[in-house]
Amino acid sequence: MRNNEPVAKKDVNKKEDCSPKSAALPMGTSFMVARTHLVRDLISRGSEAGIVLICAPHGFGKTGLLLQYADEVRSDPARGAVSIMDVTGFSLEELDALLDRGEELIALSPHPLLAIDNAPCLDPPALKAFVEHLRKMRERGFEFIITCRPNNHALVRATGDSIKVSAQSLKVRPKEYAEWARTFSISSSLDVYRLTQGVPLLVASLQTVTERQEESETMLDLAVIDIYRSVLNEIQGDCGGLADLIQLMLLMGQGSIADMERCGVRVDVRDLSRIARDYPLFGFDPASREFSCINAEGSSLRRICEQIAAMRPELVTRAARILLKADRVDRAAMLIDQHLDAERGLAILQQFPLKLALAGHATLISAIVARYEALPGQREIGVGALLGAYAAALTSGDIALARLTARELSRRAQRIDDEIDSADWEAACALSEMWTGCRNIELPQSPRFAAESPSLPVVARLRAHVRFQSDFLRGRLDPADPGRVPTGASEADDLDVSSLLDLTDLLLGEVASGTLDKLDERDQLLCAMEPIVRSRRLRPLLDRLRLVVSARRMLVGLPVTDERSFADASTGAIRAGDQSTQLLCLLLEGWQDLMVGQVVNAEFRGTQVLRLADKEQKLLRSWAHLLERTAHVMNTSRVAIREEAEMLDLAENDISVAQAWANALLLSSARFDAELSAWYSLHKNKLLDPGMRLIARLAMCALGERADAMRRLIPDQLRRRYDLQNDSEPKGADPLLGVPDPSITHEVGQLNIRLFGGFKAERNGHTLTDELWRRRKTSVLASRLVLGMGSFVSRRTLAEELWPEYDYGHARSNLYSALSMLRRAMGQRRGGPQYIITQGEGVAVNSEYVASDVMRMALLTREVLLGRSGVSGEQILEMCLKIEELYVGPLYVPDAADSAYFVRVRKAMGSRFLDCMIRGVEIAIEQEDFSSAAWMIEAALKEDRTREDVIRSAMRVYDLGGRRREAVELYQSHLYYLDHELKASPESETCAIYERIVRKSRNRDIM
Structure with missing residues (x-):
């Protein structure tokens, strides 16, 4: 609903002259939601007080409420006389003249109504005279309803004996939201009050909101800009601190009054009261003293910040300091970068x-x-x-x-x-x-x-990271350190360097302790943080993130998608003089080479790390030793391996965990099962050390079958931990089975066109009943473009099919009008979803925003009939049932144009539907799912009872279900059709099925 729209200045003395018209509501009366309960409550109270004063900012529907109030009075047979006047910018003399002309209504009704919209701000003497004039007319029987903005608080105080309606009362309440959603086709999946805070104009703007509009400004963004700019214009002349407070709120986006006061901002309680009462656009909570502007992090508020910065740059500086002290660094950085x-x-x-x-x-x-x-x-x-x-x-x-x-x-x-x-x-x-x-x-x-x-958390995390770097490589890490904070950023900011370093340490600590089983949400957080870190050009932090993500993927058996991660981290470590990190990257590169079959490179890197690593860096040396020995085994013949295994001293006790695993894998590869059993028995504790588990299972995975003997010795309760399986990432469902159901609400802002069983258009689950959709050419043109399956249709083709009786010039002119009408019906606007797209001479529907049952059925039938490999019978049966649910009737064929193309597509879609039903019946019979088979064959017979393959499938289903009499009756009716209509005989296969059914029935009778 539009607020404070200009209304023609006139006196209305007749009922038919005072109804809300397009001059008052440019969007049309169909876009106006009746606020019945509010209007009737105001009428009952206003008839007693005589004056109703509506005070609210732009966007709260003051004008709409005034018009509804006037219409309710006009429809009262006992009254009826109403005059509506817009007095924006009027002087006292002009107001008195209008009121004097309105006195003529007293002759038509004993209690006439004067509706005054947008009362101007007057100086004290003029205001006093105006209010006295109103009260004198009220004593003579007149009733007034007046609208004004909050900056006209002098009028609010002067009319103390009136009924006051504040902006809070005009917000869309939960009980009436259902009517708004139906009127404006608002999706039920939207977070309405977070996006709009109940402001009527913003609620109405949700009609075209779509999740895909991330870069362009939506209708909602433009409405937010319009509302906040009007508030800024209103408070420019405020002599108190209200203007500064509101501008600081807009600059901060969200926060608390306590944050402002800590930075020396003096906040008057009266200003907070006015914001809560007159400007409920800031989500201010008097109890917690917190606020949150609409679309606080969006582009619309940034446009407002530009306007404030141009007028008051010192307020931007103050807002940035407040944000920094409140630890909202990203918002402060945006203000500094763009406005200072x-x-x-x-x-x-x-x-x-x-x-x-x-x-x-x-x-x-x-x-x-x-x-x-x-x-x-x-x-x-x-x-x-x-x-x-x-x-x-x-x-x-x-x-x-x-x-x-x-x-x-x-x-x-x-x-x-x-x-x-x-x-x-x-x-x-x-x-x-x-x-x-x-x-x-x-x-x-x-x-x-x-x-x-100072014991600040950021200092503690940075120093904990320094300690971790040393303890991790030396194998002295305590993974259960209670001081660790596993978060990638603070609550207010996208990125916190110290917290992100702490998270990488925590994840690497799980690698060192062997507690990593599969990837989880923390790994997803690291992957989500990577583009943010990359955009801010934090090269050292980016290298560490990539290193941790790739290392954990490799150690759980997933392919390393970022092949350059270890090499780039090594280059960064060289520039920083960090030899320990350089050796770690070299070691991880070696294991990566080993898993892809580059055994020589892996052995070389393992030897290099053993040669360069310090003796205290136990983790590096143990991983490098096992890497070098595993690569050696893979690159050596079986005969040489057996010779080397025979030279082992099985009674040796003073060995490390890595040596124990290297000898065990050597014995397993040599097939010395007895010796391996003895070795395992002597060194069981070392072989089952959790700290070596991840690298050991990586080595066994690289060796493959040669490590089977070692795998068999691992206890059953631990064997799963030593099996490297690529099941760490959740497997998504088959996308074909995820074809959206027509009864489910689609993506926000998306149009759904249904053509099976007739034409039907929906948005966000609501059927579109606008007058534009009632026009024949609108539905025909939409149907023709949808049937194009997303391809472009030339304008000449459309013109010849829709207007075959016209010449091309007239047909093309009509097509231009029809396309414009279709765009309006779909709600297409500049900067919003583009439902109709054109390229050259071609026109098409945008499949990103327009879906149809025809497109879904085409996808399903293709997969059912083409026999895609890897699709099970259960999946095909489920897809066939989906097709039966989609096909509610024959394809829509219009009667307002050349329907030849529609008829061809109807026949093709009907034929595909029957083919899919027959295919589904066959699979259902194989799986002994006779209920599904009967359901699909009945749908096929409903579509066509003359196709022989349908008759045969139906006879089989009836026979298996014990419905042989129906099978015989179906066959007899088919014979009658063939004899009288086609003068033909049934196919031999059909006759054979009938004879088998009859023979089976006779044998049963004999028995």
Whole structure:
């Protein structure tokens, strides 16, 4: 419903002249939802008070409610006299003149109604005179309903004896939402109150919302922009703090009043009361003092932020500081990047040097510094901003910049204590400890900060990561560390560097401890974080994410889809001087080569790691030893392996877990089962060590059958853990069986055209009954394009088929009008879903937004009749039952155009339907599912009782179901049809089935 639409200035003295018309509602009366309960309640109260005042912002349907109120009064036989007037921008003299002309209604009705829309803001003397005029007319029997906006609060106070209707009362209530959904064809799958907060204009805009509109602005986005801009225009003249408060709310998107007050913003309780009462567009909760704007993270609110930044850039700076203190770094980074100049951005970086960097906004920090240095005559960058640039350089992997900023920080070491917060300095020191292999990037020492020990979670996570790097490779990792926080980002931001590092440590810890069985939602989280990290150009973090994801995929038996992950991580480790990570990547590359059959490369990499790894790096050495021995066994002949196995000292006890597994796999490959049994008995504890389980099963998988003897020795309760199966990823259902049912609501915003059994158009599960769909050419054109199965149909073809009696020029003109009418009927708008698309001379329906039962049936029949390999009989039977459910009747054939094409398609679809039913009957008989067979054969007979293959299948089904009399009657009726209509005889196969049924019946009678 549109709000505050312009209404023609007129006096209405007759019933037929005061009904809501298109001038008041440009969208048409069919788009207006009757708010019956609200109107009747207002009429009962308004008749006593004499004045009803509706005060609400744009978008809440004030004008619509006023028109419905007036229409209800006009339809009352006891009254009937109504005058509707739009007084936008009127002066006192013009208002008095209108009221004087309205006094003529007293002759037509004892209690006439004057409906005044958009009452203007008047100065105090004029307002007092206007209200006195209203009260005098009320005493003479007049009744008033007046609408105004919240900025006209002087009128609200002056009419203290009136009935007040606030914006909260105009919101769409849950009880009346069903009528709105039916009127506007709103999908039931939408989160209505999150998207609209119940604002009538926004609820109506949900009609064309679709999940596929991620880049373009929807009708809902445009409506949100329109509403918030009107609010900004209203509060421009507010002399209090309401304007600043509302603009801060829009800039922040969501948050709490407490966040503002912590940053020194003084919030008046009266302003909060006005927001809750007059502007329920911000989701303000008086109890928790929290707010949430509509579409807080969408593009519509960014457009509003641009308008605010152009007028009040200092408010953007204040909002960014509030967001940073509330740990909503991503929103603050968006404001800084899009709406602040270099000086203001650098000032914020000076105050919060580490928050932007640890949230992954290194590119933003670099851009701020670069823009500031490009300014003419700029001052020296502060120490805080310099520390932020240092942290950004480390998180982005820019070692040269890190050295430069570290050198500059050392030069200004005396100023660090005065300009840097202790918590920021501790976080920067913890971040630099991750890069101990790089020279000349150390931060200077600070005695004051050394005495302070802030226990911030981010510092704890960064230092825990440094400890993990050392403990992981040395095999001293405790995977059950209670201090670990397995999250990839904070609640408010997309990315938190410290939390994401902590998550990768946790997942690698499961690899080291052998507790990894299959991938889970944490691995999915890492995969989801990868494009975010890549877009922010955080190269070190991206390399680590890719390394962890690929390593876990390989260790559960899944193919490594990111083949360059280990190599790229190794390159990054070389640049950072991290030899331990470089060796780990080299080792994982070796196992990757082994699994794809590159045995020589795998053996070489295992030997290199053994030669370069420190003795304390036990995990690297054990994995490398098993890699080298496994590759050696795979690359050596059986004779040489047996000779080597004979040289083993089976009584040796002082061996490592990796050596125990290497000797066991050697004995298994040599087929020395007795020796292997003895070896397993002596070293059972080492062979079943959980820390070696993942690598051991990877080695057994690479050896294949040669490791079978070792597999048989593993206890039954543990054997599943040592079998590498590719079942870690859930297998989806057969897509053919997932063909959407016509009774199920499809994707939001999608149109569904049904042509079997007649023409029917639906959107979001609601049948479209608009007047445009009642026109013949609209339904015929839509049906013809749908039958094209998504292909383009030339305009000439459409013109000749739909208007065969016209010449091409007139037919093409009619086609242009029909296409425009069809787009309007489908709800196609610029920036919204494009249901009809054109290319050159071709026209087609967009299969992304238009679905049909014909398309679904074509997909199913293709799979049933072409006999796709790998589809079981149960799946084919289920698809046949789906086809029977879709085919509710013959294809729609219009009578308003050349129907030859429709008739051909109807015959083809009917023939395919019968073929599928016969195929389904055959499979059902094979599976002894006689109920399904009977169901499908009855559907086939309903479609065509003259096809011989249908008759034969029906006779078989009747025979198996004990319905032989019906089989005989069906055969006799078929004979009659052939003799009288075609002068022909039945096929020999049909006769043979009939004779068998009759013979079986006679034998039973004899017995």
